[in-house]
Amino acid sequence: MTQVTDHRGGVWSISVPLPGNPLGHTLVHLLETGRGPVLIDTGWDDPASWDALTAGITACGFAVADIHGVLLTHHHPDHHGLSAAVREASGAWIAMHAADAEVVRRTRQARPAAWRAQLAARLAAAGAPEEHLAPLRTARGGELPGQRAAVPDRHIAPGELLDLPGRRLRAVWTPGHTPGHVCLHLEEAHPGRAPGARGDEVGAGFGRLFSGDHLLPGISPHIGVYEGPDEAPADPLGDYLASLERVARLDPAEVLPAHQHPFTDAAGRARALLAHHEARLGGLVRLLAEPLTLWQLTVAMEWNRPWERIPYASRTIAVAEAEAHLRRLMVLGRAAAVPGSNPVTYRAV
Numbered sequence: 363m364t365q366v367t368d369h370r371g372g373v374w375s376i377s378v379p380l381p382g383n384p385l386g387h388t389l390v391h392l393l394e395t396g397r398g399p400v401l402i403d404t405g406w407d408d409p410a411s412w413d414a415l416t417a418g419i420t421a422c423g424f425a426v427a428d429i430h431g432v433l434l435t436h437h438h439p440d441h442h443g444l445s446a447a448v449r450e451a452s453g454a455w456i457a458m459h460a461a462d463a464e465v466v467r468r469t470r471q472a473r474p475a476a477w478r479a480q481l482a483a484r485l486a487a488a489g490a491p492e493e494h495l496a497p498l499r500t501a502r503g504g505e506l507p508g509q510r511a512a513v514p515d516r517h518i519a520p521g522e523l524l525d526l527p528g529r530r531l532r533a534v535w536t537p538g539h540t541p542g543h544v545c546l547h548l549e550e551a552h553p554g555r556a557p558g559a560r561g562d563e564v565g566a567g568f569g570r571l572f573s574g575d576h577l578l579p580g581i582s583p584h585i586g587v588y589e590g591p592d593e594a595p596a597d598p599l600g601d602y603l604a605s606l607e608r609v610a611r612l613d614p615a616e617v618l619p620a621h622q623h624p625f626t627d628a629a630g631r632a633r634a635l636l637a638h639h640e641a642r643l644g645g646l647v648r649l650l651a652e653p654l655t656l657w658q659l660t661v662a663m664e665w666n667r668p669w670e671r672i673p674y675a676s677r678t679i680a681v682a683e684a685e686a687h688l689r690r691l692m693v694l695g696r697a698a699a700v701p702g703s704n705p706v707t708y709r710a711v
């Protein structure tokens with residue numbers, strides 16, 4: 363069943379299923395322009411998802427062959443997965459922020475064995491037990507997620523007004539969830555404000571914001587250490603918190619996120635997420651009253667279920683999330699490594 367919502371003013375959303383994921387679907391947005399429709403994200407690479415996307419484009423009154431371009435909020439496969447298929451079917455260009463395009467290129471070139479060895483070394487340094495490392499050491503062959511993702515044709519520059527005839531769409535760089543995440547601000551009067559239009563659920567601000575995974579109405583997006591070489595340790599949580607402030611200042615009348623449902627009061631939602639992370643950082647400082655390895659800290663943190671019930675792959679993701687919080691505390695001078703400890707332990711200062 364095709365699920366399409368007409369948001370008016372030449373904006374639609376298409377609900378593209380996300381198989382086997384509790385999120386349920388990705389909301390792909392279609393924006394009509396003077397050169398044909400442009401997609402914001404494309405959805406998960408799966409035959410049923412492709413059928414839903416193409417049926418959705420038809421329900422909006424276009425054909426997939428008409429697609430002029432694809433704008434990606436970020437490189438994750440539930441957003442970028444079908445981009446190659448869309449380009450194949452239409453000749454559309456694909457645009458992404460340079461930092462995420464770099465992740466796509468690196469992932470395509472990665473050798474699975476070397477990638478697993480590197481991850482195992484990092485987890486060992488974090489103090490992970492042998493039972494968590496063993497599956498990485500014994501796995502053979504296979505393909506890494508995103509190894510066949512499309513290489514973008516163009517980069518989206520921060521602050522850029524995109525070249526889309528008849529539309530005012532501006533890129534807002536919002537690193538944190540990924541290093542090159544962007545939100546896209548449609549700097550046009552909200553159609554709910556036009557005289558005689560339905561004025562349902564329109565906030566006080568200006569325009570509409572396609573927020574990707576940066577700002578979701580009921581989920582705090584995963585913030586982990588960025589993939590790839592980290593000679594200069596990045597501070598993804600610091601990036602994310604600054605990006606939340608940036609979006610709060612934009613104050614759009616409505617947010618069109620890539621999961622769940624549209625909402626208003628972007629500033630209120632951003633403040634709630636800022637408070638959530640501040641509370642989480644405070645909880646970590648209390649745990650670090652005694653020295654802990656990154657692994658011990660991860661196990662001690664509060665998750666959405668007891669640690670024993672968290673599946674293997676999610677535990678690795680949890681370590682990345684704990685590390686992002688720990689790096690933030692170290693940048694703030696609220697935690698430090700214990701000199702001489704091996705594996706390295708950290709404590710509050």
Ligand SMILES: [Zn+2]
Nearest residue numbers: 436438539575
């Ligand atoms: Zn994502």
Ligand SMILES: [Zn+2]
Nearest residue numbers: 438440575620
């Ligand atoms: Zn997503």
